[in-house]
Amino acid sequence: MQELFRKENFPIPVGFNDDDVHAHAPKLFSDTFVQMYFKNMSILAMAANSAALGLATRPDVVSFHKKVLEASAYLQDLSREIMLKQGTYIKPPYISVPDKVDFVKKQQFLAGFFGPKRAITGVEITHLFLNVQTNAIGKALITGFAQTTENEEIKQFLYRGKQIAQKHVDIFSDFLKKEDLPAPMSWDTAVSDSKTPVFSDKLIMFHITGMIAAGIGNYGMAMAASPRRDIGLRYATLIPEISLYAEDGANIMINHGWLKEPPQAEDRDQLIKG
Numbered sequence: 001m002q003e004l005f006r007k008e009n010f011p012i013p014v015g016f017n018d019d020d021v022h023a024h025a026p027k028l029f030s031d032t033f034v035q036m037y038f039k040n041m042s043i044l045a046m047a048a049n050s051a052a053l054g055l056a057t058r059p060d061v062v063s064f065h066k067k068v069l070e071a072s073a074y075l076q077d078l079s080r081e082i083m084l085k086q087g088t089y090i091k092p093p094y095i096s097v098p099d100k101v102d103f104v105k106k107q108q109f110l111a112g113f114f115g116p117k118r119a120i121t122g123v124e125i126t127h128l129f130l131n132v133q134t135n136a137i138g139k140a141l142i143t144g145f146a147q148t149t150e151n152e153e154i155k156q157f158l159y160r161g162k163q164i165a166q167k168h169v170d171i172f173s174d175f176l177k178k179e180d181l182p183a184p185m186s187w188d189t190a191v192s193d194s195k196t197p198v199f200s201d202k203l204i205m206f207h208i209t210g211m212i213a214a215g216i217g218n219y220g221m222a223m224a225a226s227p228r229r230d231i232g233l234r235y236a237t238l239i240p241e242i243s244l245y246a247e248d249g250a251n252i253m254i255n256h257g258w259l260k261e262p263p264q265a266e267d268r269d270q271l272i273k274g
Contacts, residue, residue: 004060004061004064014260019200020200020202022196022199025198026196028144028147028191030192033137033191035082036090037137038079039076039079042072042079045071046069050069090133093181109228110227110229120179124222124231125176127221127226128222128231129184131222132169132176134214134218136185137187140188141207141211142158142162143191144191144198146159146162147195148196148198148199149201154204158204158208161212169183171234175231202253205252205256209246209249212245216242216246220239223235223236
């Protein structure tokens with residue numbers, strides 16, 4: 001990435017260094033949780049680089065995203081293989097194979113607020129399961145970070161995120177349980193009792209706000225893939241809540257001078273006024 005920037009005389013973003021990670025701190029998360037975390041992050045990386053490949057045109061940029069996509073897929077395969085061997089892989093719910101192809105015949109397929117509701121589809125199950133899982137992982141991460149940060153403002157921000165994540169886990173799990181389907185396990189016990197800082201506050205805030213952005217994207221995809229009105233509306237009502245939470249996180253980063261400004265289009269009006 002630095003080489004690509006240097007070719008264009010483009011300023012290289014300020015990243016993180018050894019000061020942001022305290023390698024000798026006690027273990028904060030269990031090994032099983034770390035594997036699950038790798039699996040989840042590889043999914044986010046595959047999605048981000050797949051989107052980038054659809055937009056990039058320069059051969060060197062296309063080649064870069066292909067390499068990152070390949071590495072992300074390898075991490076996904078490796079994590080899955082290890083967890084299957086260990087017996088720690090959490091498999092999603094199974095549904096029966098249909099006997100034939102059916103077409104929707106009534107508007108009731110879209111219903112969800114009043115009267116009888118149809119059973120949720122395989123795609124709706126997939127998104128509900130994924131969003132329970134990602135919120136459970138996020139809650140465990142936030143819990144560990146909140147235990148170890150010494151900044152009271154960040155601690156309160158993370159504690160609020162922990163409550164939001166649990167609320168969303170309960171909402172999505174309830175949809176699955178009403179269909180007699182299992183919901184993913186929580187990871188609350190995967191966090192140790194250590195209070196020794198492992199990561200800098202800057203890295204913690206960057207990571208949490210990044211995961212919030214990914215969560216908003218997940219909800220948007222899930223809403224588009226959920227024809228049943230009650231499920232789609234539920235995602236729609238939760239997006240503003242986490243968007244406001246993300247904004248509060250951005251304000252904390254701005255106040256501490258941690259939020260880098262992305263490249264922007266020229267303000268022609270300002271240039272003219274001069």
